[in-house]
Every structure is written in C-alpha cells, then in structure tokens.
Amino acid sequence: MWLYNINVIDWNDKYMNACIITIGSELLDGTRLDTNSKWITEKIAGYGVVAQKIVSIRDNELDICDAISETIDRYTFIFITGGLGPTHDDITIESFKKVFQLNSRIDSNYIKEIEQKFLVRNIVMPKMNQNQAVVLDGADIIDNPIGTARGVYYQHSKSKFFIMPGVPSEMYRMMDDIILPNYIGKPIELRYRTIRTSGIAESRLSEKIENLMSLHSKDFDFSFLPSYKGVDFILKAIKENAELDKVADEFYSEMSPYSFGYENDSFIEFIIGKLSENQFTISLAESCTGGFLGKIFTDIPGSSEVFKGGVVAYSNSIKVNQLNVSNEKLDRYGAVSSEVAKEMAQNVMHIFKSTIGLSITGIAGPLGESNNKDVGLVYIALAFKNICICKKFNFNLNRDLNRKLSCYTALNMIRKVIEE
Known part of the structure; x- marks a missing residue:
C-alpha cells in the first residue's frame, strides 16, 4: 500500500489552476522535446485556467506516484501525458491506480476494437496491446479516434485528472474534441495588455511599479518578460469588471520614460x-x-x-x-x-x-x-x-x-x- 502525506493548501480564488505532468524518460534524456506542455498551457488559458506547475518525470513508478500525489487538492486540473503505450515502460495507469488504490478490469470489447484497428493495416495485434484495454473503476474513458491508447478522466475531491497519450497528435484530438468542451467549460475572452519597455532592468521596473501592482493585485495578474530588447510587462485582468485599458494607462505612465508602446509595437x-x-x-x-x-x-x-x-x-x-x-x-x-x-x-x-x-x-x-x-x-x-x-x-x-x-x-x- 502506498502512503502519502498530502499538503493541502488554500485555493487561489482568482482563477482555476492546473498542473501538467509529462511522463517519459526520453524527455529527460534530451532525445525528445516536451512540446505537449506548451500546447496545453496555451489551450487552457483560453478557458480561464492557469498552469501553475509543469513537471517532467521518467518512467519510474515511485516518481510518477509522488508527482501525482503532490497535486491532490492543490490544483483544479491535472493534465498527465505519456506512458499509455503497451510496452513495459508504459506504467502511468498502474501508478495512478496505486496512488488512489483503485480497482481495474479488462475491457474485452475494446480489445476487439484494437484488433480491428490492426487488421485494417493487415497486422495481427500484439498480445501486449491488451494492456491498453484496462479500465479504472470510477473513471471515465476518453476515446482516442486516431490511436489505441484511450485516455482517462478521474476526479478526486477538488482535483480533476486527465491522463492522455504522449503522442502529440492523439493528445490534441482528445483535448480539442472531448476534454475542453465536456470537462473544462466554455472558452473565455482573454483580457490582457502588454506594455513594452526598453532601457530598464526587470528588477528596477518592478520596483518602479511596486505600489501600482499592490493597488491592483485583486483584479489583475502581472508578469515580466525580459529580453535583450527590453522588458515586456503583461497585465492580465482576472475579474470581468476590471478596467483593463484604464489601469494599463496608469502603468504605462508610471513606467515612463522607459515605456514606448503596447503589444506588437517595436522599439x-x-x-x-x-x-x-x-x-x-x-x-x-x-x-x-x-x-x-x-x-x-x-x-x-x-x-x-x-x-x-x-x-x-x-x-x-x-x-x-x-x-x-x-x-x-x-x-x-x-x-x-x-x-x-x-x-x-x-x-x-x-x-x-x-x-x-x-x-x-x-x-x-x-x-x-x-x-x-x-x-x-x-x-x-x-x-x-x-x-x-x-x-x-x-x-x-x-x-x-x-x-x-x-x-x-x-x-x-x-x-x-x-x-x-
């Protein structure tokens, strides 16, 4: 039995938050680039969900269990990709079972579906692909229209878990066709302004607008994006009635003489x-x-x-x-x-x-x-x-x-x- 001490923290009432866990030793060996996390963060942002943590881990049962357990009641949504294949190193489902002590069964009907998918290509299904027909008790199955690895949706307390294939094209379809419209909600209008500055360091700019950030922290999120060209300051409205343009102008004036434009304006x-x-x-x-x-x-x-x-x-x-x-x-x-x-x-x-x-x-x-x-x-x-x-x-x-x-x-x- 796996025993975990879960550190429950208070919910941030500004927005729904998320953690993204990408599983696969290849991501940490430098042989594969984790593009899934970037894609997911961009997608969920359009639904009012902010990714607060991204972690990549090897195909190791203890590491996977630890990573999953640390997210319970800490994040609204947990998106997990990778480790759903049929081979010995695809252990995401088994690890997930141990964290929540879930029972499982084999879906014999789905084994037949997998066999048909192989027959279309004139291939006999390898026996190990039966591992992809495991169904967890209390979990929803997320269909995979272009592959054999089905996804999983499971809710525990306040946290909603989505397990998806690591293959980007398969993960994209699950997110776009099923997860986003059926489990996340409706898209929202993202309201933010980017104020462009040059000639000032990030730390100095932060000091310069510290009082304004404190004044507007209940209605806005702030982020700094430094580069050799300057520092972009992103002001994101987190409440519907936030006066975005008015507050952006306040920040722009306070940043003078270093502010020179908005959004795509170039220095x-x-x-x-x-x-x-x-x-x-x-x-x-x-x-x-x-x-x-x-x-x-x-x-x-x-x-x-x-x-x-x-x-x-x-x-x-x-x-x-x-x-x-x-x-x-x-x-x-x-x-x-x-x-x-x-x-x-x-x-x-x-x-x-x-x-x-x-x-x-x-x-x-x-x-x-x-x-x-x-x-x-x-x-x-x-x-x-x-x-x-x-x-x-x-x-x-x-x-x-x-x-x-x-x-x-x-x-x-x-x-x-x-x-x-």
Whole structure:
C-alpha cells in the first residue's frame, strides 16, 4: 500500500489552476522535446485556467506516484501525458491506480476494437496491446479516434485528472474534441495588455511599479518578460469588471520614460518615429556589431527618411581611411576606447551630414581579450550638434548577445538624446 502525506493548501480564488505532468524518460534524456506542455498551457488559458506547475518525470513508478500525489487538492486540473503505450515502460495507469488504490478490469470489447484497428493495416495485434484495454473503476474513458491508447478522466475531491497519450497528435484530438468542451467549460475572452519597455532592468521596473501592482493585485495578474530588447510587462485582468485599458494607462505612465508602446509595437519603429518627428537624421559607424544596427534600421520600410547610411569599420584601416580616425589615437588608446569611439561618431556625422552620428566599438568575443580589456567591453558614442557623449559598457556575455545588447543600448542612447 502506498502512503502519502498530502499538503493541502488554500485555493487561489482568482482563477482555476492546473498542473501538467509529462511522463517519459526520453524527455529527460534530451532525445525528445516536451512540446505537449506548451500546447496545453496555451489551450487552457483560453478557458480561464492557469498552469501553475509543469513537471517532467521518467518512467519510474515511485516518481510518477509522488508527482501525482503532490497535486491532490492543490490544483483544479491535472493534465498527465505519456506512458499509455503497451510496452513495459508504459506504467502511468498502474501508478495512478496505486496512488488512489483503485480497482481495474479488462475491457474485452475494446480489445476487439484494437484488433480491428490492426487488421485494417493487415497486422495481427500484439498480445501486449491488451494492456491498453484496462479500465479504472470510477473513471471515465476518453476515446482516442486516431490511436489505441484511450485516455482517462478521474476526479478526486477538488482535483480533476486527465491522463492522455504522449503522442502529440492523439493528445490534441482528445483535448480539442472531448476534454475542453465536456470537462473544462466554455472558452473565455482573454483580457490582457502588454506594455513594452526598453532601457530598464526587470528588477528596477518592478520596483518602479511596486505600489501600482499592490493597488491592483485583486483584479489583475502581472508578469515580466525580459529580453535583450527590453522588458515586456503583461497585465492580465482576472475579474470581468476590471478596467483593463484604464489601469494599463496608469502603468504605462508610471513606467515612463522607459515605456514606448503596447503589444506588437517595436522599439526601432518608435525610435524612427521620434527621429522623423524631430526631423533628425542619423548615420552609423559600427565596428564590433558589424552593421547589425544598420540592419535593424533598414528592416523597417521607410527608414530611409531618417537613416542616411553607415560604415562598417571592422578593421583599423577602414577606421583610418573611411572614417578619418587618427592613427595616433588608435596607437595610443586602441580601437576599443572612448577616444576612438568619439572620433568615429563625430566623423561619420560629418561625412553623411546627418543630425546624429553614432558609433559602436568593442570586443564581442570570444577572442580579442587583452590584459586590460575584457570580452564584452563596448564603447558607444553619440555625436549631436556640438556635443559628443560616450559610454562604457561591460556586457560580458556571449558574442551574439554582446552584439545585440550593444545595438539596443545604442538605441536607448538615441532615445535619451532626442527626448532631452
């Protein structure tokens, strides 16, 4: 007999919650990617169900039993995939039986159905497939229209369990055709806004809006999605009468000057819009980013209104011959220095006759490190009218992220100059 001490916690009255358990040693060996969890979380969100936990476990009876037992009375819905095949390592049903001490029987009629499914393909059903005809007492059978592994629905106290095949196509059909419409309820309208920010760290942004989150926590859920481009803040209404747009505007204002748009608004389009609005033009001198910032600009149709051009000065000879950087400064300070970055920015502005000149020079890595200059060291300079500012950064990441962060940091410098 299996004995479990179940830790019962209070229900979260904001929403129905869920736990997803994916079973299969292949998921933990790196030979298979768990795509089921992502698909399920997206589907159930449309029904007002929030996935609070996802766990993947091996085909091990003790681990499966422990994982299932820990969900009892903790989650409204528990979605379990995998381990319903006919082979020795498919032990999900047997493990589930032990947790709830259920009796079972063999459905002889379903064995005949399985035999017919094999006969259609001119194959004799292997005897081990009879294992897929097990029926648990007190549980509903969930039909599988395209496979032989039927699913299971079982309710224990406040928790509703769904056991489905690990094969994605079979699981999709069970969810779409049977589980969602018959057991979960009606789809709901998801009400959320995404506020886009750039130039501020996730922790700093959280501190900045801490009071607002506390004020609106009964009506909204909050989440932060950081990336090298910035931090997206998702505001999700959890009550029907929540004033989503009004509250979103409050957060947007509180996040100023880092907030720049909603949903799919892009930061580069915001920057181009600001340049155009002020009738400014810009030119670029890029070294370690290799023209990536220029690509970001020219990816946007109509950017030629503000983007005049650029020079990819990857080698010192190009810095000298095309950007007129002095050999003396290169020899004295090195290509990765504030002195050279400033000269690159000022000279590219004059060469292209643009309002703003911006330069990036640094060590993207993994090579190029010296005694006093580490990988990730970047100087970004911006020339505007009669001023030239230069900032030093130590990103210390991999080559790809060092380059991307350099570009988006440069865009934030452009924004700051325009708005000031």
